[in-house]
Amino acid sequence: MAVTEHPPPPPSPPVDEPELLELWEDAPGIPGFLSTVDHKRIGMRYIYTCFFFFFVAGAMALVMRGQLAKPNADLLGPQLYNELFTMHGVTMIFLFNTPVLAGFGNYLIPLQIGTRDMAFPRMNAFSYWVFLLGGIFMYSSFFVGKIPDGGWFGYTPLVSRTFSPGLNIDFWGLGIVFTGLSTTVGSINFIVTIFKLRAPGMTLNRMPIFVWSMLVFSFMAIFAVPAVTLATGLNELDRLFGTSFFNPALGGSVLLYQHLFWFWGHPEVYILFVPATGMISQIIPTFSGRPLSGYLWVAGALVTVGFISFGVWVHHMFATGLPPVAMAFFSGASLIITIPSGVQFFAWIATMWKGRVRLTTPMLFGVGFLLIFLLGGITGVMVAVLPFDWQVTDSYFVVAHFHYVLNGAVVFPIFGAIYYWMPKMTGRMLSEKLGKLSFWVMFVGFNVTFFPMHILGFLGMPRRIYTYDNGLGWGGLNAMVSIGSAIFGLGTAITLFNWLWSRWRGVPAGDDPWDGDSLEWSTTSPPPHYNFASIPLVASRHPLWDQRPLPFAESGPEEDTSGLGSEGAVARETPVTSGIDTRPEGNLEIPHETYLPFVVALGLAALFVGLLIKAAVVGVVGVGLAVVAVLWWSWRTEEDLT
Amino acid sequence: MRRVRPAALAAVVAASSITLVSCRGHSPSMLDAHGTESQRVSGVWWLMFSLAAVVYVVVAAFIVIAIVRGRGGKREKAQKAPKDDTFIWLGGIVAPVIILAVLAVVTVNTTEALRNPEAGELRIAVVGKRWWWDVTYPDSPGVRTANEIHIPVDRPVDIELTSDNVIHSFWVPELAGKVDTIPGQTNHLRLTATAPGTYRGECAEFCGIQHAHMSFQIIADPPADFDRWLARRTTGAGLTPTSDQAARGELVFTREACAGCHAVRGTQAVAQIGPDLSDFGGRQWIGSLTVPNTPANLEQWIVDPQSVKPGTLMPPTALSAEDIAAVTAYLEGLK
Amino acid sequence: MTAAVVTPGITRPATRRSYPTAWWGMAVLIMTEAMVFVILLAAYFFLRAASKEWPLAGIEVPKLELAVPFSFVLWGSSLPIFWAEAGIRNGNVARLKAGVLISFVMGASFLAYTLYDFNDLHFGWRDNAYGSIYYTIVGLHALHVFIGLGMNVVIQLKAWLGRYDHGRYASAEVFFLYWHFVDAVWLAVFPALFLSPHIR
Ligand code: HEA
Ligand code: HEA
Ligand code: CUA
Ligand SMILES: [Cu+2]
DSSP: OOOOOOOOOOOOOOOOHHHHHHHHOOOSHHHHHHHOOOHHHHHHHHHHHHHHHHHHHHHHHHHHHHHHTSTTOOSSOHHHHHHHHHHHHHIIIIIIIHHHHHHHHHHHHHHHHTOSSOSOHHHHHHHHHHHHHHHHHHHHHHHTTOOOOSOTTOOTTTTSTTTOOSTHHHHHHHHHHHHHHHHHHHHHHHHHHHHHOOOTTOOGGGSOHHHHHHHHHHHHHHHHHHHHHHHHHHHHHHHHHOOOTTOGGGTOOHHHHHHHHHHHHHHHHHHHHHHHHHHHHHHHHHHHTSOOTTHHHHHHHHHHHHHHGGGOGGGGOTTSOOOHHHHHHHHHHHHHTHHHHHHHHHHHHHHHHHSOOOOOHHHHHHHHHHHHHHHHHHHHHHHHSHHHHHHHTTBHHHHHHHHIIIIIIIIHHHHHHHHHHHHHHHSBOOOHHHHHHHHHHHHHHHHHHHHHHHHHHHTTOBSSOSOOOGGGSOHHHHHHHHHHHHHHHHHHHHHHHHHHHHHHHOOBOOSOTTOOOSGGGGSOSSOOTTSOSSOBOOOSSSHHHHSSSOOBOOOOSSSTTTTSSHHHHHTTEEEEEOTTTOOEEEEEEOOOOOSHHHHHHHHHHHHHHHHHTTOHHHHHHHHHHHHHHHHHHHHHGGGGOO | OOOOOOHHHHHHHHHHHHHHHHSOSOOOOTTSOOBHHHHHHHHHHHHHHHHHHHHHHHHHHHHHHHHHHTGGGOHHHHHTSOOHHHHIIIIIIIHHHHHHHHHHHHHHHHHHHSSOOOTTOEEEEEEEOSSSEEEEOTTSTTOEEESEEEEETTSOEEEEEEESSSOEEEEOTTTOOOEEEOBTOOEEEEEOBOSOEEEEEEEOSOOSTTGGGOOEEEEEEOHHHHHHHHHHHHHTTTOSOOSHHHHHHHHHHHHSGGGGTOBOTTSSOBOOSSOOOTTGGGOSEETTTTEEOOHHHHHHHHHOHHHHSTTOSSOOOOOOHHHHHHHHHHHHHOO | OOOOOOOTTTTSOOSSOOOOHHHHHHHHHHHHHHHHHHHHHHHHHHHHHTOSSSSGGGOOOOOOTTHHHHHHHHHHTHHHHHHHHHHHHTTOHHHHHHHHHHHHHHHHHHHHHHHHHHHHOSOOTTSOHHHHHHHHHHHHHHHHHHHHHHHHHHHHHHHHTTOOBTTBOHHHHHHHHHHHHHHHHHHHHIIIIIIGGGOO
16 A cells, blocks of 8 residues: 555535535434434444343343242243243344344444445345344244243254144244344345445455454355254244155154254354454454554454354254264364464453553453453363263353353443443443443353353253252252342343433533544544545544544545535435445435335235234235335335446 | 452352352262263363363463553553564464364364273163153163163163154263254264262253253162163063052053053053053152152152143043052052 | 555546446345355255155156256346346347346246146155255245346336436346346256256
8 A cells, every 4th residue: 555645635615514414314203213224223223122132031031040049949830931041042142142233233334434324224224124023023922922932943843843833933933034134134234335335545454343343244144044044944834834854754854953053053153253352352452542453363363263163063963963073073173263262362462461451341341351251262162072062062061151152252242332332322421430330240240140050060950941959959059140140130230221321411422532543433423314424534444543633535526436525425425435445436325214124024024924823814915015115115226226 | 260350259159169069969960970981071171171270360361461561651561562463373373273282182082982882782772752761671672661770880881862752862961971862863872880879860952841850860780780670670570569459559550541651561551652660669750850759749740740740741630549549559569 | 653644546436347236235145045045955965865765755856858948948048138238238228128028038938847847746845855845945946036037027117118228227237147146046956956866
């Protein structure tokens, strides 16, 4: 990159802000709510909806812990317990973790790469509605008393029609297929946005690591989600239409289901983990006051994890009696996947080592993440060792492992991200005092909850049992786990309170409260609907640190460059740039509000309801509605396609 | 993995060990190993534990030092720090590769040493049922029991695992790791108990409403005792009722619904929907280790199994109190 | 920290024109769709490897008399699309219309063949795992052909309504890509499902 002397560009012409804002403003009230396509509103919506689900699923966990707190308790019967742990897992994975990361991606990616919206704003609205309706679909099972009860990975034949005749499993199976659609559409949108809408100068090797991580997230989802859609989808065919994919009596195979599920399931846990580390890679440098060490190493590690994670799925099937040679191969691959994590880990350590660490709340969550993930990763390595896993698989040792990684290595970064980015999103700071308190309560509660689970695993406690006998010596540790979970829950509640309270009472944040390095900190908090009146010009990985003042582009005379300056914002356009060297290629028109995404999502929801209750009419009407809306949509969009 | 943590946490961990010790009851711990496989694996565990402890302490120390170092304005220190790449190469690649290589070798060696067919094995066929275990000894035709598996000490056992319903997983932590029972497929678990004793097992794969009560036990006897146990069952001794009440119980049992699901050798009850009851009196537990086998518990079980094990596939019965007492006497006498 | 300087000329237009964003969106959608078929074919071979006979239960191997010619018709339907694409690049809407039409006829006849084939089979998709996977893969592909034909009609209509000219045909380009994909999938499905059972 030739960095020659270059006169600073002249300041952008003054924009008439009120007028611009009005131009981008959504219709007020409910119509605007249902029809908005603004990535920030949608992103926030994702985050709020997901946290709602998080607290619901967390509350379920607390009830479960109540049941397990002492031997032979009778707070819950077996059926209800099975329903609760299933919905706890399903909610956490499908309705909290995956979409909340998509929500952050939605909000942050356009800001971080310096553009005015996502590549397909309507698709973006669509993927949110599908997610929401998918969540409502699954939770409607509570109202008809047919709550899924087969575990989050519901193995067949347990989830076959023979052994689970009720609607319970259909809510789960169809719900997964439905929400998978949301992830897929969202991922397509992220990929195209990241490749085609980056601000001039934001070459691939200057993208913030969070953007990298969302790119990896999206590609992994693109290649992995079809597997779970097929696993649960084919199972639904077996259930609803009597096919025999998984019926051994008619040539089907029950292990095929497990292969399909885990071919997605394993990448999925890294789909969750990768963006969480992306968040950490933004938080740690900011609060160490220096650039991330080994940027290319970290970006490379993310991509490598993405690849390797498609080659380890069998480590979830070590007890199924596959040939030992094959299993040893997957065992080895699972060990290798440690290395990219180690690389990231030491990049973070090096960053802090050479910087000056400010222990703000987001950073505390970052450090908490390091200490917890270290242990969760190490236990991951242990369960990857085949003969050891024969002992601990499906025991509480595994429950401990995956809560250390899911709850520790994903939820802690997400909480850190709330503290870090919420000021940008709402314009108000969260209280540091409460934040630190929340962190410490969560950190202590977390370890009190999940550390003893390792020991319970050694003591022979299998997972997914609703009760256990007095004479087994598991009572004391379980009591401790239950107490810990209440402490942890309290810690999360403090953050919830802090968050809500800050909406009214928080100190105004200003544009850049943390002295961050990436572009989102260059606009106001909250950002205007159009993000940037003029598109920023990027010359560094850390534009806000290295480019003072940050230069903004001017609209050029050609059609291709007309969207760069404030004229673009006035025209409701955002520039499209070439994928590698980020030169302007034209403009993308940002569509106005529209109900169509909502209508299509509703139509599809009707299809799934039709399948669920086996009412062909409902399904056909749903499909009809969706098709009509799609046709209308595709008809209208011609104008904005470039 | 004990770790460097604030004192509060250390106290908590210590407390956990104390609770552990002070808690009455015997846990089926995989580290309390009495089988060839579990012994080997617990060796693997202690090796991994030491490595993990070192890794955790060292890396956590790095984290803490990294945070503390730059604070308090000691800027000049930062200059003397090693290069970023050095950190990443040594910590993120070289050290892990060495450790992982050790683990890879351990994995391959251990896997190769375990679960191989051996001469003179005792064959046992176990079928995972909802929610109990059906047990037969293929080399001793006619011997069939449930949930309580007798094996001889020091002799390799080949357990053949199948299922005709959902997937279960056969796990006796003190003896060996798990193997699933999978419909349409036959799996094998080979283990050898090295000391006599009763080892508790659990179904480890979620299999429906009573997955929690699908326990079982392996009773490892000295070879002579085992042979006696097996011989008694092979010859079918102990099947004739010894009292009038028991004789009446047999009548009720074969006449009523019981015979539609259960079998007792030498009677007309031959159904195999529920556990074979031919040696029921010799078992320690009822309903896959749900309650101890006492006459009172058995009566309760026969009257309303759902109250003992909610969701079990055995229906309640409407027998008279007398009949129930008779059936109880009969079943308890079968040993 | 050194002040970084913006690369000169970074705001000058790109020299090579790329595809529209919608085309890239379709390209990524195709990746995930391709994965669906890859996984289904993997499942097909998985089930096959686990069975002693294949097809199961004495079902006859797929007949080729019609399958082969119609496969070529489907693959051939990509050619008029190439031709149409080259046409509209130069603003030739008539060629677009003609190419899209020819392709429609070829695609539709393939779809008709598939439906005929389904009607002609002596097994159902409930009979056994072979039936299930066969109908699912072929049926899913047929569904893609059907959707492609629907898109084809929309493009044809837009062309007639004069919504395309030499600079504006993004949605047509999206369709072209999709149609090539539908053909390419058959390139994998046909040998796997129709030819491979003949090799024993
Ligand atoms: C965020 C999610 C997440 C993450 C990041 C991981 C990370 C890892 N996981 Fe985990 N895993 C889950 C989520 C996750 N896992 C879930 C949800 C399940 C259970 C699903 C279910 O059954 O319900 C599961 C289950 C699971 C199993 C199956 C267990 C069983 O069911 O029997 C295995 C087996 O190999 C495994 C392995 C690993 C490994 C090797 C890593 C590695 O990536 C970890 C690597 C990281 C480190 C090791 C720390 C940092 C590295 C260093 C500091 C370098 C030095 C370290 C060493 C040399 C050791 N995991
Ligand atoms: C991101 C993922 C995630 C997270 C964050 C958690 C969080 C928690 N999990 Fe969970 N868990 C899973 C993913 C996760 N879990 C999965 C995938 C499974 C496997 C399921 C299966 O086997 O199928 C599982 C299984 C699982 C089990 C095993 C069940 C079994 O095998 O029988 C247990 C047992 O203790 C448990 C406990 C907990 C606890 C105590 C928390 C705590 O962190 C929760 C803390 C509590 C809160 C955060 C809520 C606070 C509540 C309030 C403040 C009230 C406000 C209420 C409202 C607003 C409605 N989880
Ligand atoms: Cu059988 Cu769990
Ligand atoms: Cu995994």
